[in-house]
Amino acid sequence: MIYLDNSATTRPYKEVIDSFVKVSTDYFGNPSSLHQLGVQAENLLSKGRKQLADLLGVKPGEVFFTSGGTESNNLAIKGAAIKHRGRGNHIITTEVEHASVRETMNQLKQLGFEITYLPVNSEGRMNIDDLEKAISRDTILVTVMHVNNEVGTIQPVEEVGKFLQKYPRVLFHVDYVQGAGKIPLDLKRHHIDLCSISGHKFHGLKGTGLLYVRDGVQISPLLTGGSQEFTIRSGTENVAGAVAMAKALRLTMEKQRSDSGRLVSMKEQMIQGLMELSDVTIHTPSVHSAPHIINFSIKGFKAEVFVHALEEKGVYVSTTSACSSKKKSTSTTLLAMGVDEGLANSSVRISLSYENRMEEINQALTIIKETVKNLKEVMK
Numbered sequence: 001m002i003y004l005d006n007s008a009t010t011r012p013y014k015e016v017i018d019s020f021v022k023v024s025t026d027y028f029g030n031p032s033s034l035h036q037l038g039v040q041a042e043n044l045l046s047k048g049r050k051q052l053a054d055l056l057g058v059k060p061g062e063v064f065f066t067s068g069g070t071e072s073n074n075l076a077i078k079g080a081a082i083k084h085r086g087r088g089n090h091i092i093t094t095e096v097e098h099a100s101v102r103e104t105m106n107q108l109k110q111l112g113f114e115i116t117y118l119p120v121n122s123e124g125r126m127n128i129d130d131l132e133k134a135i136s137r138d139t140i141l142v143t144v145m146h147v148n149n150e151v152g153t154i155q156p157v158e159e160v161g162k163f164l165q166k167y168p169r170v171l172f173h174v175d176y177v178q179g180a181g182k183i184p185l186d187l188k189r190h191h192i193d194l195c196s197i198s199g200h201k202f203h204g205l206k207g208t209g210l211l212y213v214r215d216g217v218q219i220s221p222l223l224t225g226g227s228q229e230f231t232i233r234s235g236t237e238n239v240a241g242a243v244a245m246a247k248a249l250r251l252t253m254e255k256q257r258s259d260s261g262r263l264v265s266m267k268e269q270m271i272q273g274l275m276e277l278s279d280v281t282i283h284t285p286s287v288h289s290a291p292h293i294i295n296f297s298i299k300g301f302k303a304e305v306f307v308h309a310l311e312e313k314g315v316y317v318s319t320t321s322a323c324s325s326k327k328k329s330t331s332t333t334l335l336a337m338g339v340d341e342g343l344a345n346s347s348v349r350i351s352l353s354y355e356n357r358m359e360e361i362n363q364a365l366t367i368i369k370e371t372v373k374n375l376k377e378v379m380k
């Protein structure tokens, strides 16, 4: 098997699973319980929180555990919208956000919020001038993703953070789900108020995530109850999952330091190989581009047919973002970039991790080329 769908999810590291099993078995207490088992679980949770905070360069009290990227995005955006509605009802985002932001915006729109979607250029990137034009006295939140999950474009979040310094009452949220463990992001230096992270995208476990909330920033909880997570997110914490996520981020960031160059070389090799095919369009930009995502179309090919044909030969890739790949809708990201609908419907995403090897890239390329040839024969 050659697994090249790491933006959908990653295989958890063995050490991560070992941590999860150990904590679940030996420290199963509820962290809110007063007795010793509860205290032990609470200590482990605090340790995990501190490790994650250190890795992200923030304070432990700014890290709130959630069930993943979708929940973190919902909590950041709806939590800010509900809390600050008295100040204004305008939110700014981009046309290329993940569905967990897009659908949240649709819901807020129905509740009476005004949403501005910033356009992107042909490389999938927004620009600050459009943000400057859109911002108004009613703006309470700007939310921009860091790395686009479909094509890998890196948004200018540093510039957005700097620009928003002129608007201290406007909160800034970043969906860092695809960037964490691949591209460093200095949350403090770039004046980010809220930041979403998901454990299963960096070899942690599904159903684990966190939201960074800068000290002093107020949001309303979406889940109310026993006041866990400093009342921001009630519900008994997934202690083992949180500890496992801390381990996953530490191990991934070690690889980020040692293996970033290798990741970029694998991506370049893949793009070069794909470009040898006729009728291929690479949608991933060549600059401001994450090291692990490659999105391309082969004219006339149905993406699903191609993905299944590759699967038969043991190569796992995806049609577009995982959550929308079963709904047959055209990629909003590619449409926003100006790609025509036919080509957008042919788009395939290959996504790498530090666990991949150059031999796998070369083998996958051979299989891709063979598959293209076979499909073209059938289509004749």
Ligand SMILES: Cc1ncc(COP(=O)(O)O)c(C=O)c1O
Binding pocket: 007, 008, 067, 068, 069, 070, 071, 073, 098, 100, 145, 147, 148, 149, 175, 177, 178, 198, 199, 200, 207, 209, 321, 322, 323
């Ligand atoms: C950019 C981005 N944001 C948010 C999410 C949602 O994360 P989760 O699967 O943890 O809910 C994803 C998952 O694909 C993503 O790629």
